[in-house]
Amino acid sequence: MEALQARLKTPADLERYRAAIKAKQETITHRLSVCGGTGCAGGGSARIRDYLQDYLARRGLSARVALRFTGCLGLCERGPLVIVSPGEIFYQKVTAADAAEIVDQTVLKGELVERLLYTDPLNGEKYVSANEIPFLKKQSRFLLGDNWRLDPASIEDYLGLGGYAVLAGCLDGLNGAEIIARLKASRLRGRGGAGFPTGIKWAEGREAPGDQKYIICNADEGDPGAFMDRSLMEGNPHSVLEGLIIGGYAIGAGEGIVFVRAEYPTAVKNIRLAIARAEEVGLLGEDILGSGFDFRVSVSVGAGAFVSGETSALIRAVEGQVGEPRQKPPHLAQQGLWKKPTVVNNVETLANVPLILRLGTESYSGIGTASSKGTKIFSLVGKVNNTGLVEVPLGMTLREIIDDIGGGIKGGKRFKAVQTGGPSGGCLPASLLDLPTDYEALSEAGSMMGSGGMIVMDEETCMVDLARYFLAFLKEESCGACFSCREGIARMLEMVEAITRGESSPGQLELLEELAAVVKEASMCGLGQTASNPVLSTLRYFREEYLAHLVDRRCPAGVCRDLISFRIEAGICNGCGACRKSCPAGAVEGKKKEPHRIAAALCTRCGICLETCRYGAVLKE
Amino acid sequence: MQEGMIERSHPFRQNGISLISQLQQIQQEHGWLPEPELRRLSAATGEPLIEIYRVATFYKSFSLAPRGRHRVTACCGTACHVRGSAGVTREISKLLGVKPGGTSADGRYSLETVNCLGACALAPLVVVDGEYHGNITPAGTRKLLKKITGPEAGNGAAAER
Amino acid sequence: MVNLTMNGLEIAFEKGASLLEAARFFGIEIPTLCYNEGLNPYGACRLCLVEVGAPGRSRLVSSCTYPVQPGLIVRTHSARVLKARRLLLELYLATCPSSKIIQDLASKHHVTRVRFKQKNEECILCGLCTRYCAEQMHGHAIGMVGRGAERRIGSAFNKKSEDCRLCGGCSYICPACQARCQGPDEKSAVCGACLNLAPPCLDDHDDAMCYLDPCAACEMRGER
Ligand SMILES: Cc1cc2nc3c(=O)[nH]c(=O)nc-3n(C[C@H](O)[C@H](O)[C@H](O)COP(=O)(O)O)c2cc1C
Numbered sequence A: 001m002e003a004l005q006a007r008l009k010t011p012a013d014l015e016r017y018r019a020a021i022k023a024k025q026e027t028i029t030h031r032l033s034v035c036g037g038t039g040c041a042g043g044g045s046a047r048i049r050d051y052l053q054d055y056l057a058r059r060g061l062s063a064r065v066a067l068r069f070t071g072c073l074g075l076c077e078r079g080p081l082v083i084v085s086p087g088e089i090f091y092q093k094v095t096a097a098d099a100a101e102i103v104d105q106t107v108l109k110g111e112l113v114e115r116l117l118y119t120d121p122l123n124g125e126k127y128v129s130a131n132e133i134p135f136l137k138k139q140s141r142f143l144l145g146d147n148w149r150l151d152p153a154s155i156e157d158y159l160g161l162g163g164y165a166v167l168a169g170c171l172d173g174l175n176g177a178e179i180i181a182r183l184k185a186s187r188l189r190g191r192g193g194a195g196f197p198t199g200i201k202w203a204e205g206r207e208a209p210g211d212q213k214y215i216i217c218n219a220d221e222g223d224p225g226a227f228m229d230r231s232l233m234e235g236n237p238h239s240v241l242e243g244l245i246i247g248g249y250a251i252g253a254g255e256g257i258v259f260v261r262a263e264y265p266t267a268v269k270n271i272r273l274a275i276a277r278a279e280e281v282g283l284l285g286e287d288i289l290g291s292g293f294d295f296r297v298s299v300s301v302g303a304g305a306f307v308s309g310e311t312s313a314l315i316r317a318v319e320g321q322v323g324e325p326r327q328k329p330p331h332l333a334q335q336g337l338w339k340k341p342t343v344v345n346n347v348e349t350l351a352n353v354p355l356i357l358r359l360g361t362e363s364y365s366g367i368g369t370a371s372s373k374g375t376k377i378f379s380l381v382g383k384v385n386n387t388g389l390v391e392v393p394l395g396m397t398l399r400e401i402i403d404d405i406g407g408g409i410k411g412g413k414r415f416k417a418v419q420t421g422g423p424s425g426g427c428l429p430a431s432l433l434d435l436p437t438d439y440e441a442l443s444e445a446g447s448m449m450g451s452g453g454m455i456v457m458d459e460e461t462c463m464v465d466l467a468r469y470f471l472a473f474l475k476e477e478s479c480g481a482c483f484s485c486r487e488g489i490a491r492m493l494e495m496v497e498a499i500t501r502g503e504s505s506p507g508q509l510e511l512l513e514e515l516a517a518v519v520k521e522a523s524m525c526g527l528g529q530t531a532s533n534p535v536l537s538t539l540r541y542f543r544e545e546y547l548a549h550l551v552d553r554r555c556p557a558g559v560c561r562d563l564i565s566f567r568i569e570a571g572i573c574n575g576c577g578a579c580r581k582s583c584p585a586g587a588v589e590g591k592k593k594e595p596h597r598i599a600a601a602l603c604t605r606c607g608i609c610l611e612t613c614r615y616g617a618v619l620k621e
Numbered sequence B: 001m002q003e004g005m006i007e008r009s010h011p012f013r014q015n016g017i018s019l020i021s022q023l024q025q026i027q028q029e030h031g032w033l034p035e036p037e038l039r040r041l042s043a044a045t046g047e048p049l050i051e052i053y054r055v056a057t058f059y060k061s062f063s064l065a066p067r068g069r070h071r072v073t074a075c076c077g078t079a080c081h082v083r084g085s086a087g088v089t090r091e092i093s094k095l096l097g098v099k100p101g102g103t104s105a106d107g108r109y110s111l112e113t114v115n116c117l118g119a120c121a122l123a124p125l126v127v128v129d130g131e132y133h134g135n136i137t138p139a140g141t142r143k144l145l146k147k148i149t150g151p152e153a154g155n156g157a158a159a160e161r
Numbered sequence C: 001m002v003n004l005t006m007n008g009l010e011i012a013f014e015k016g017a018s019l020l021e022a023a024r025f026f027g028i029e030i031p032t033l034c035y036n037e038g039l040n041p042y043g044a045c046r047l048c049l050v051e052v053g054a055p056g057r058s059r060l061v062s063s064c065t066y067p068v069q070p071g072l073i074v075r076t077h078s079a080r081v082l083k084a085r086r087l088l089l090e091l092y093l094a095t096c097p098s099s100k101i102i103q104d105l106a107s108k109h110h111v112t113r114v115r116f117k118q119k120n121e122e123c124i125l126c127g128l129c130t131r132y133c134a135e136q137m138h139g140h141a142i143g144m145v146g147r148g149a150e151r152r153i154g155s156a157f158n159k160k161s162e163d164c165r166l167c168g169g170c171s172y173i174c175p176a177c178q179a180r181c182q183g184p185d186e187k188s189a190v191c192g193a194c195l196n197l198a199p200p201c202l203d204d205h206d207d208a209m210c211y212l213d214p215c216a217a218c219e220m221r222g223e224r
């Protein structure tokens, strides 16, 4: 790609550079986008890229076929994914062995490799173009849509798509107050959890007295089961960076910090690279594009603590201290990092900023519901057919997301509940499937938007066990300072554990509710204040399941190990011995070709026999 | 009540390298945080040792003991949990003879748990020596671990019980 | 000076002070376990909870760490506050029954039963000792270690600290390790009321509060 001779000094320089990049791109006839998201990378997509690269070089095609290793393309379930354009031909479950064929058939001859095409599991229909696949077609991929069009390591790709034009426009023609006015008009709300209006937050930051201010991008993404921030950071880091620079300009900050969790090494690498490239071309540093605005960005890597995603704790973590939250006020806009005014925004919030300014507030706020504007990325995971990231207009109903985009429940099972909002959120039952994904609607139902985790559960998930799971998570992840949070969560966990073991007694549910209410009220930060939500929401919607454990000593979903047992049905078992060999506890006995038996005293209820048996002879009851 | 009353004065000032980054560097170098290194850091920076120790024990990524030569990480995030990661972790723990969060006595294996690796579509997820493996079932763990345990050890540990 | 409303009274108090300091100055008693005038407030025991904000939009905050704010509406003894305080005290009794201070506070708040499983912790992690050591002695010999349920008070690497000067301040200031009254129920430390025959009136007060002891209103209502 065109090497840049000197830093860009004016908006006109930027446009000239962009034109040069575009001219260069015109010589390219085909593009191969290999998904490098974690899912596909786990499936070996780096090898596919290497094979393709080799093969393109051998066939002398490197000059006119561009190969990209992109961020997550969304449909992780079918990875590794390769998209060939023109035509946006969508190949799934690709292996390194397919590389040559993709080049020979599709790039050179324009023919399809049929077996790699996506087949809809519901209707058996085959799809060619990425844009036609129902999973992608029903989404509105404003933020994620560019992932396959750009190589996260290349600022040129981002510029080629019109990147940083919004920043240039802001620096050239708008002051901070005007930008903030537009954000306010767009009614953008924070995507990190609390849903606070971003325009108002920025206005507070701008109005706070002080000549040194900071803006921090919160990429701590601690919600287990959510990975949209990761995908943005890995796939389109410049869009986040552009939002951060605009934010810095709007509030008058000279320094930005990206706080990333250490569990995301690729995100750390990509954002560092993006910062370095932006500095090189002059989109960061002193006097950006001749505007007189100086702005630097550094990266701070977290050391692993969910609670340090809370803003005041995050600031302590950036300062290198123990990431414990503190009581507000004083608010961060008055006293944040190094006691200076500070604004903290989530990754996805910042990625929305350039989008809003590009689309215009009017068309942006046309997306969504009355109180919730724009799109939201959800990480749709659990027991659905199409797991992956989905970006939809706010207000789309849970049913549309789970059934139409997610393709319904895996294995034809029955939907039981969907968990939104992570450890702070709640579980919603089938009767609420028509609820719109809107900040208020979700909160009223006892859950919350949170950062966008959406975990779908079928009849084989035990809701008591799920409440137990979140409490165990929070018990470990609470900083432990507030007595109400530390001891309250530990006690709630004990009580729920007793229920899952069938050792609880009547009256405990009421006590649990009483305690949950106090933990919520009495704790200082958002972690403790929401820690009861998983318990309260499951008690609200799935009380009979608690009662089944409590009264009948039975786990209807067959999850709680103390309340289930395994049995081999003698009439079905043919004595193949597979379960006997696989049982790690040595609990299966029986002679070859004769029905086997499980010795209850030895059985640890790991379920491996059930998984191993090909005849359905092992029963869980 | 003074301004910023609950803030502690902090010697790692604004433009220095933060305590967390220093610990991260030590950990990168040694693979864990050896006591003499932390004492040295305390002496060099004037930061009380207990404060350094406090940070080192607060964050999950720091380890105050050497880790095993082979590192197995089981994801226990929500998506992995609803697809059965608890059973998978239990089996791995049994096969390696290591409790989650622990390292085997001979220093061969460490078993760690994390809350979401951001590849939830492949749940449940297990990482063996940096390599991601998706859709693992309890029955599939023995095969998965063969690479590091060797075929014998896997069977041996299972036969013990 | 900052003007605010506390229990229905218009008060003015020094800027930068905490709600707890203001309340105590005006003679309103708020229970605390982790507060000490000579140390930085810490906000961990949660007993000093008060309700702030206009009715309907109020929330509970720890008064020891919450600064007085112009126009703030504060209720120190509302039903909501007392409900939370009582349950917390019950939880304290269930966790750390060996402290006379906790026992007395519970009795004063009419906590007469413990519904949680009885445990016997020696420490409530109020952090008085660690703050005393760091702030008053500049000792930094002990500190908070670990996170969440694993959090405890300890020294670096569990070794006796070279910085400890054996001043004994840590045990002096500890609210949890005072031998308690062995009432009728040895295990749970619920007070037998032998000492508090007439526990002070603690009925909830939303917007007004009685400061008489014994309380005239209760007596007239025939509750005493
Ligand atoms: C315990 C806890 C953990 C949080 N973790 C995160 C996180 O990982 N990422 C994030 O963006 N926000 C997180 N938040 C929310 C932040 O406190 C804050 O609301 C957000 O970063 C603000 O950005 P926004 O206004 O753009 O949403 C967390 C909050 C709490 C209470």
Ligand code: FES
Residues within 6 Å of the ligand: A224, A225, A226, B075, B076, B077, B078, B079, B080, B081, B115, B116, B117, B118, B119, B120, B121, B123, B124, B125
């Ligand atoms: S929950 Fe395991 S990878 Fe996300």
Ligand code: FES
Residues within 6 Å of the ligand: C031, C032, C033, C034, C035, C042, C043, C044, C045, C046, C047, C048, C049, C062, C063, C064, C065
């Ligand atoms: S005195 Fe305020 S929380 Fe303990």
